[in-house]
Amino acid sequence: MSSQPSTDPDLEFPAPLSPMVGKYLVRKKYVAAGLRAIDLACLAVPDRRPHATASHGGELRSIVFSQCGHLGDLIMTLPALRWVRQNRPETKIGLIVGSWAKPMLKGIAELYDASYFADHFMLDRSSRPLAEKIRSHRQSWKTAAQQVRRDGYDAAVECYPFLQNSIPLLHATGIPVRAGFTSGGFGPLLTHRARWVHASRPFLDYPRDLLRMLFSDSSLDRPLQAYYPAPSATGKRPREPYVVLQAGAGNPIREWADERWIRLAKELAERGISIVIAGAGARERERAGRISAAVPPHMVLNLCDKLSWDEFIDVIAGAAHVVCLESSTSHIAAAFRIPSTVVMPATNDPKQFGPANDQARILTFRTPCAPCFRSGGCAHMACIQRVTAKDAIGSVLEALRPVRDAVG
Template sequence: MSLLHLKNILCIRPDNMGDLIMTAPAMRALKESFDAKITVLTSSMAKGIVKHIPEIDDALIFDMPWVKTPDTPDAESINQIVSVIKERSFDAAVIFTVYSQSPLPTAMLAYLAGIPKVLAYCRENPYHLLTDWVPDKEPYTLIEHQVRRDLDLVATIGAFTDNENLYLMVQEELWQLITKKLIETGVDINKPWLILHAGVSERKREYPIRKWADAAQKLISEKGYQILLTGSLDEKPLTDALENIIGEGSFSVAGLFNLDEFVCLVKHAPIMLSVNTGTVHIAAAVGTPVVVLYAQTNPQHTPWNVANKVLQFPVPAHLHSRNEVIVHVNNSLYNKSIDLPSADDILTAMDELLNRPGSPAQPFHEIPNENQAIAAS
């Protein structure tokens, strides 16, 4: 790809909110290296986080039928988004994927829109659909963190950044409103509290509700924490059920905060306890330490450049993916039986993070992450 005239770049990341957050350092590299305007083409699931990512200048929202999204667009809507892309006269497009995805359906959008330069990883020969093809070695030769994978992709065209951290802009003026809501819910904001985020978008990443409750009860009785059970409005039945089981000291606040408020809430939390979902990447992007109950799905998505502890647990066999690339990862990386992390395991991990040197004032960008590179077994 010629480095000349790359001033108007389309970055395509058509997945979830967490995926877009992890792509931000690569977009930063493009923006800094080429002094380019960055437009993202992303999904309705990621729409809300766009304004918090400073590298993004503009956004197109479209749910692609080859990505798992709430609704399936019809053929005419695909023609419409191609027309919209064509009108923008992009100099280049960069397609970001996980190793189990093919970039080719997305590349066809760029091809039909007449974008002259298109960069992506691809396992098979893309011929005319990609002008800049980077053969995808993952996951058969190695597995890298998603952030590193994306940075390595743009590095092939000479795009680099000295700042590889995740970062979200936080609206600090919302904190007063957030504390008001917490007080009205019964939270004593003058006493210790933390976030427990149990909701997931896929059943295979669910951690058992009874074990969540066991951990929360120990955090309340042994550590004196108040537990904020966060989630979307759709997850309120889950957080209500957890509150009923946990009892005093827990607060179901699912649906209480919009995304802007939630980002600010996470920034002010001393620590987060969650499953592997987008909230983990929000925490990493605002510098909040995080303990992750990590379902053995994609090993690329552990917290990036933030203090963290990852406690893995197995996915039930009947929920395993049929994607052959993921089957290979399961057979090679996740082929040993492991137990579900216990409440004591969770408390130990949280103690280690909260008692680490410099906690809690140590800047998150100075804390190394042990999970940035993952070698496939």
């Protein structure tokens, strides 16, 4: 991380918020009050079927996981699915995801037996009108509940700990054992409840708390590790050692200034380092065009919007180094232990939401408010905008030194 603290008297640093209000993973007291009211209302909801009072996995023949967050959230849930697949290979595994995860499902097919789609309107990043998102939410939840109920499962695990969880959907299926965190509300609809404890612990390890309520196994005493199934070889991976630049993030406050990306690319190219630019969408495509235009054509391969999801995974898995923002790319690189430079704002604890990768270096400019736990950030975002291209160049070159020595 950048070591110099900001002393700029012209910058106003807002007071940090608490990462939680009581037991809830929210930052505003009125939202927590709303969740408490929801929980009180849930106490009056009758269970659809009698549930098991306890279980240690001895009789669980099938289990469905729900992770309807975005791709990074799903990637960080894969270690939990892998644990079940490895340690209870006879168990049928279902997976409930948002429809935006469809491109990812083929590449992770080894980890589940059946999939279902449920879109929460608050997680829908499309440009559709809110009313349409709500209609899609209702229909997809109704369909998913019917399909899961038809297929039948002994247990369900809700892995998304925030307000936009799918606990009501799991309750509607009548599955007898339902495990999840109480931090996003709807806790009374669960049969096995875990309290979220905010700590400097990788996000991907938290589902282990839920698995331990269902399975008695000493291997669950050890933290889960980043994982993604090995991709099939594609023709899009360059042959020579290359550095991937992925300059997009799901939230604009996590983005880094274009001129820093351009300077980074130019410096790497001048040192003979081949560059691959990845990404998707109009915003990232335009940025990729500006970066690649600043670099000699023979030193850069612009693959932005030219890769399928599985081809993207293969390109990341074959990289000598990855430079990216706080995004799913950092977690994919972590799964393959690819050395990485991750430029992150200080809005969250980097040890919790950063990549679980001992080969990654997180670059954040030190500010007196970090971490601030403000989802909207602040006006200046000095914590990321004052990370320099020089910081990133130094990180990449230091990590590449053993690779370049071996090639040379």
